[in-house]
Amino acid sequence: MDLVPYDEWRASAVDPAFSEWLRSLSEPEWTAVVNHPFAASITRGDVADDDMRRYLIQDFQFVDSFTALLGAAVASADNFESRVPFGRFLGETATTEEKTYFHRALAALGATPADLASPPLEPVTADFRALMDEARTSLDYPLVLAVLSVAEWSYLGWASLAGEPSPDNFVHREWIELHEGPVFRAWVGFLRGELDRLGPGLTSEGQLRVLDFFRRAVRLELRFFDMAAGA
Numbered sequence: 001m002d003l004v005p006y007d008e009w010r011a012s013a014v015d016p017a018f019s020e021w022l023r024s025l026s027e028p029e030w031t032a033v034v035n036h037p038f039a040a041s042i043t044r045g046d047v048a049d050d051d052m053r054r055y056l057i058q059d060f061q062f063v064d065s066f067t068a069l070l071g072a073a074v075a076s077a078d079n080f081e082s083r084v085p086f087g088r089f090l091g092e093t094a095t096t097e098e099k100t101y102f103h104r105a106l107a108a109l110g111a112t113p114a115d116l117a118s119p120p121l122e123p124v125t126a127d128f129r130a131l132m133d134e135a136r137t138s139l140d141y142p143l144v145l146a147v148l149s150v151a152e153w154s155y156l157g158w159a160s161l162a163g164e165p166s167p168d169n170f171v172h173r174e175w176i177e178l179h180e181g182p183v184f185r186a187w188v189g190f191l192r193g194e195l196d197r198l199g200p201g202l203t204s205e206g207q208l209r210v211l212d213f214f215r216r217a218v219r220l221e222l223r224f225f226d227m228a229a230g231a
């Protein structure tokens with residue numbers, strides 16, 4: 001979508017939230033991520049083991065940089081109240097659930113310890129890690145938020161489309177469960193709320209910089225699923 005400045009867009013928007021400006025200006029890629037055939041295949045539980053293994057091996061490398069970026073959010077947030085949810089998420093999800101899921105799922109798919117420790121990176125994985133490193137080293141809280149929100153909000157998007165029954169295979173079922181439900185929804189709501197709180201007060205250049213990071217992250221999510229689908 002065209003680059004309409006936030007103040008101009010807000011005047012005629014149904015939902016004038018800053019996060020909604022970021023999302024709607026990231027179309028059509030946003031919708032392509034949420035409705036991606038690979039994600040739909042996860043929700044049906046019919047991704048082939050070889051494809052799921054390749055995706056999760058690359059994603060484990062993604063999650064490593066993502067976890068480092070959560071640390072940058074703790075460090076760069078503008079107040080104590082905001083630091084706490086990042087610290088809680090780091091402790092509860094990133095270091096426990098996600099880690100045990102990856103280890104169990106990749107073992108079940110026949111991956112080796114080397115596949116987890118230092119696999120060859122696909123170009124999109126390297127590019128995504130570079131964007132997260134750029135946000136992390138900027139220590140600019142709205143930029144950190146932009147990249148984190150895309151990762152979490154877009155995953156909530158496809159996982160929310162999962163129907164019943166859940167797949168029997170735990171590799172598929174738990175990957176869906178990690179990305180939906182009330183706790184994950186509240187976490188995404190918190191991230192969006194932070195963007196909505198801070199975005200409107202940025203200069204128009206600052207707002208466009210946040211949009212640039214947001215859009216780059218959305219394009220990388222799309223390329224990541226394309227890679228997983230073997231495209």
Ligand SMILES: Cc1ncc(C[n+]2csc(CCO)c2C)c(N)n1
Pocket residue numbers: 059062063066093094098150151152155178179221224
């Ligand atoms: C390419 C890619 N984008 C987003 C996510 C979503 N995600 C990343 S870390 C994390 C927290 C722990 O669940 C979540 C939900 C992903 N896994 N892979």
